[in-house]
Amino acid sequence: MNWDEMADCHGDVHRVPALLERVERDEDDAEAWDELGYRLLLEEEWVFPAGFAAFPRLVRLAARSDRARGLAGSIMRCAAGGHGCDDLLAECAGAITEFRTLLDRHLRSRPADYLAAYRALLAVEEEYHWGAVIGDFSDDFYEIDCPHCAAEVTIAIGGYGRYSAIRDWHLGDVDRRALRPASPDDLSGTGRWMHATAVRDGRQTLADGIACLFGQAECPRCASVFTIADEYAASHRPVM
Incomplete structure (x- = not known):
């Protein structure tokens, strides 16, 4: 590794x-x-060349070091940004594969840092938009523009309820409409994998939240129905 070309975010190379x-x-x-x-x-939010250069060494430590695993996960969650290091990221392919296996094994152990590891695994699978925002669904909110009338719709999934609404600065979430969770049997692709992983690991609240996230919502303004995950991903999935 030529560290003379691997600046960190402070401009140092050594x-x-x-x-x-x-x-x-x-x-x-x-x-x-x-x-x-x-x-x-x-x-x-931003990873620098030194981050990708360090990534394989962090992965080698990650099986026995929580700090290494967390830092490697943070690097992966930033890998979709405008870092200008696509060549370095490509050189990490073997380490990324190793990290995927390590994270999956770690999740199966039902660790205390489950959500952080789950988000890191989403980033490894290049689901960067979900890796950046998915929560434990105790109090999660997503802002989505209705695909039919362009109204800004708040999606709430958590202890306060599971609904779509129009957020008012003074009144809070008004004109709430109950979400329509997806049946696990109807999930496919990323949603099916996310849900199945949470169920496998005994994370029922997370699984139920994912079923809502990949389900449907009604726009309070025009009463049209749309799939939440599709609209959110269309607006937030990074252009690779």
């Missing part, structure tokens, strides 16, 4: 390999991990 050597020697070096995080990623 600090990251030194930090990697430190955590490889001592996986409990919290100071080194913290510095790695803010050098590889800018505000958890």
Whole structure:
């Protein structure tokens, strides 16, 4: 690896390999991990060349290090951004495959960091838009433009209810309409895989939320019905 060309988000080229050597020697070096995080990623949104250069080494540590697994997952969630490092990302293909296997095995153990690992796996599967926003469905909201009348519709999936509504600055969510969850048997593609993984791992609240997310909503303004996930993905899926 030619680190002279692998700038981090502070413009340095030699600090990251030194930090990697430190955590490889001592996986409990919290100071080194913290510095790695803010050098590889800018505000958890932008990944720099050093992030992709470090990724294979992080994956090698990830089976036994929560910090390595979390940082590798954050890099993958940023991989769809305008980083200008497509060649470096392509060179990570083998490490990404290894990371996919590791994450799936980790999820099966039903860990405390389940949601973070689940979101990382979504990013590995190039479902970046879901990896960026999927929550635990205790209090999740999605803003979607109605495909028929262009009204901005709020989709709520959580403890406050599961509904579509028009959000009013003063009145809150008004004219609520109950969502129409998809039957698990009717799910296909990404939705089917997301739901099946959550069910497999005993995450019923997550599975039920996914059924709502991939179900249908009624627009409170024009009463048309649309598929929530299709409209959200159409607006938020990154152009690769």
